[in-house]
Amino acid sequence: xxxxxxxxxxxxxxxxxxxxxxxxxxxxxxxxxxxxxxxxxxxxxxxxxxxxxxxxxxxxxxxxxxxxxxxxxxxxxxxxxxxxxxxxxxxxxxxxxxxxxxxxxxxxxxxxxxxxxxxxxxxxxxxxxxxxxxxxxxxxxxxxxxxxxxxxxxxxxxxxxxxxxxxxxxxxxxxxxxxxxxxxxxxxxxxxxxxxxxxxxxxxxxxxxxxxxxxxxxxxxxxxxxxxxxxxxxxxxxxxxxxxxxxxxxxxxxxxxxxxxxxxxxxxxxxxxxxxxxxxxxxxxxxxxxxxxxxxxxxxxxxxxxxxxxxxxxxxxxxxxxxxxxxxxxxxxxxxxxxxxxxxxxxxxxxxxxxxxxxxxxxxxxxxxxx
Numbered sequence: 001x002x003x004x005x006x007x008x009x010x011x012x013x014x015x016x017x018x019x020x021x022x023x024x025x026x027x028x029x030x031x032x033x034x035x036x037x038x039x040x041x042x043x044x045x046x047x048x049x050x051x052x053x054x055x056x057x058x059x060x061x062x063x064x065x066x067x068x069x070x071x072x073x074x075x076x077x078x079x080x081x082x083x084x085x086x087x088x089x090x091x092x093x094x095x096x097x098x099x100x101x102x103x104x105x106x107x108x109x110x111x112x113x114x115x116x117x118x119x120x121x122x123x124x125x126x127x128x129x130x131x132x133x134x135x136x137x138x139x140x141x142x143x144x145x146x147x148x149x150x151x152x153x154x155x156x157x158x159x160x161x162x163x164x165x166x167x168x169x170x171x172x173x174x175x176x177x178x179x180x181x182x183x184x185x186x187x188x189x190x191x192x193x194x195x196x197x198x199x200x201x202x203x204x205x206x207x208x209x210x211x212x213x214x215x216x217x218x219x220x221x222x223x224x225x226x227x228x229x230x231x232x233x234x235x236x237x238x239x240x241x242x243x244x245x246x247x248x249x250x251x252x253x254x255x256x257x258x259x260x261x262x263x264x265x266x267x268x269x270x271x272x273x274x275x276x277x278x279x280x281x282x283x284x285x286x287x288x289x290x291x292x293x294x295x296x297x298x299x300x301x302x303x304x305x306x307x308x309x310x311x312x313x314x315x316x317x318x319x320x321x322x323x324x325x326x327x328x329x330x331x332x333x334x335x336x337x338x339x340x341x342x343x344x345x346x347x348x349x350x351x352x353x354x355x356x357x358x359x360x361x362x363x364x365x366x367x368x369x370x371x
Contacts, residue, residue, distance in 0.1 A: 097227030113202035129183035172217025
């Protein structure tokens with residue numbers, strides 16, 4: 001490093017203190033210290049970019065594996081079909097559903113109890129008296145739309161007048177509306193009494209599934225076929241003898257989605273391995289990749305291989321100082337009782353660890369070998 005200090009020039013030149021040259025000399029010397037830091041920072045930034053990219057690929061692979069190992073995930077999903085979707089339409093299946101075929105006969109649909117009060121001339125007529133209603137075997141109520149009453153009330157108006165419509169909130173036989181007391185009267189029309197008329201009696205749907213007579217309080221049937229939910233849309237059609245025609249409901253494993261999930265995992269795994277392998281050599285300019293020789297990359301490779309191949313036998317060759325070292329000799333590899341494959345390093349164009357790995361990973365017919 002040269003001397004840094006004020007330069008006053010020649011005592012006789014009359015030029016005086018050379019500020020520009022002195023500042024330039026100071027800056028140049030400071031930059032010599034700063035340059036290695038900049039180089040190191042650039043290297044760290046390049047490594048950070050690669051590690052972030054590998055992290056994204058690893059996260060995708062982790063999600064793929066999780067989806068395939070989740071007991072309630074893709075492997076448990078089912079497909080279903082109905083031979084007559086006008087009668088039964090499948091809507092959902094849980095992991096409890098078992099693959100198989102079922103015979104279903106729909107005898108009748110579920111109905112919801114409903115009715116109405118006697119018509120009045122106008123919805124604004126004044127009423128007197130009281131009415132007590134009950135749904136099934138539940139508690140009696142005197143306020144129709146109150147919380148817990150289990151009945152929905154509405155006003156139906158046409159050209160002849162208005163009626164109070166009542167509809168049970170519970171479908172099937174357990175939701176029948178019963179009027180236990182009624183003293184309602186239309187005080188605007190001579191205290192004409194208002195009676196309740198039932199129009200629909202609540203009944204359960206009647207089905208036969210695989211020879212067993214079953215009932216459903218709703219036309220949305222759940223678990224009559226274990227783990228399966230389906231809509232009952234219409235009674236079964238009848239044959240020439242007047243007998244109901246059974247339809248076939250088929251539950252199967254969702255093989256298409258499983259295959260798609262496995263293909264996605266394989267694709268993501270290969271992308272990650274390719275990205276890792278790209279860091280074990282040089283770039284197109286001949287410079288070492290950012291993570292070349294990095295213990296972080298080596299650790300990632302080991303953990304990845306151990307997590308994917310936990311049940312497979314594996315091992316390593318002795319460590320060498322540099323991955324770019326030239327190898328010589330031969331190696332024989334055999335799996336189980338299969339054919340032994342011998343690779344001669346002298347036959348490889350790339351005689352480094354990378355070249356040996358490529359030769360081992362190559363299809364058997366394409367491996368350079370010496371017998």
